Amino acid sequence: DQQVKQNSPSLSVQEGRISILNCDYTNSMFDYFLWYKKYPAEGPTFLISISSIKDKNEDGRFTVFLNKSAKHLSLHIVPSQPGDSAVYFCAASNPNAGKSTFGDGTTLTVKP
Amino acid sequence: DTEVTQTPKHLVMGMTNKKSLKCEQHMGHRAMYWYKQKAKKPPELMFVYSYEKLSINESVPSRFSPECPNSSLLNLHLHALQPEDSALYLCASSPSGTKLVGSPLHFGNGTRLTVT
Numbered sequence: 001d002q003q004v005k006q007n008s009p010s011l012s013v014q015e016g017r018i019s020i021l022n023c024d025y026t027n028s029m030f031d032y033f034l035w036y037k038k039y040p041a042e043g044p045t046f047l048i049s050i051s052s053i054k055d056k057n058e059d060g061r062f063t064v065f066l067n068k069s070a071k072h073l074s075l076h077i078v079p080s081q082p083g084d085s086a087v088y089f090c091a092a093s094n095p096n097a098g099k100s101t102f103g104d105g106t107t108l109t110v111k112p
Numbered sequence: 113d114t115e116v117t118q119t120p121k122h123l124v125m126g127m128t129n130k131k132s133l134k135c136e137q138h139m140g141h142r143a144m145y146w147y148k149q150k151a152k153k154p155p156e157l158m159f160v161y162s163y164e165k166l167s168i169n170e171s172v173p174s175r176f177s178p179e180c181p182n183s184s185l186l187n188l189h190l191h192a193l194q195p196e197d198s199a200l201y202l203c204a205s206s207p208s209g210t211k212l213v214g215s216p217l218h219f220g221n222g223t224r225l226t227v228t
């Protein structure tokens with residue numbers, strides 16, 4: 001039972017345009033959601049997070065939106081830059097389990 | 113540069129070998145994690161240490177043995193591994209133990225393990 005799903009394995013956008021990465025979850029106990037970015041041959045790095053009591057969090061070019069009723073979150077990158085090309089993982093935290101669950105990741109390619 | 117340092121970067125070992133992976137952080141974080149990542153898959157949690165005590169073992173086979181000698185160090189001892197254990201092994205830390213599950217994980221760059 002995959003509790004966190006990223007249904008798009010890959011996404012390609014033009015430089016300067018918006019990138020939208022999506023994530024769905026099934027466990028209503030998740031109370032915190034995080035996005036990580038991973039370059040080849042490196043570990044994931046934290047990008048942005050959102051608490052379940054909020055519906056939006058913004059940090060520079062990155063905005064995460066949370067729709068609790070739909071159990072859906074999205075990461076918006078505006079404007080997209082070639083350096084944003086990486087694998088993006090959505091993760092959800094369950095306080096009862098004391099751990100985070102990761103989605104399968106979406107590979108973003110930003111074309112110059 | 114990552115603040116979580118993992119050594120070695122690459123490791124090739126036979127099925128009868130014993131080896132260890134090492135992880136070090138000096139951020140004062142009190143939770144440390146081992147993850148395993150296969151190609152095109154998400155990181156898969158193996159172990160969690162919180163305040164130097166093992167708090168989560170995700171039913172990992174006993175051929176993997178974690179150790180937390182102190183709050184800055186985390187080891188993963190490997191013995192009698194199988195070829196299917198070949199993967200990227202990631203260490204991570206977070207600030208205040210697993211209670212603050214919203215705290216971001218700080219990952220190292222991993223050890224690429226190949227079992228022959």
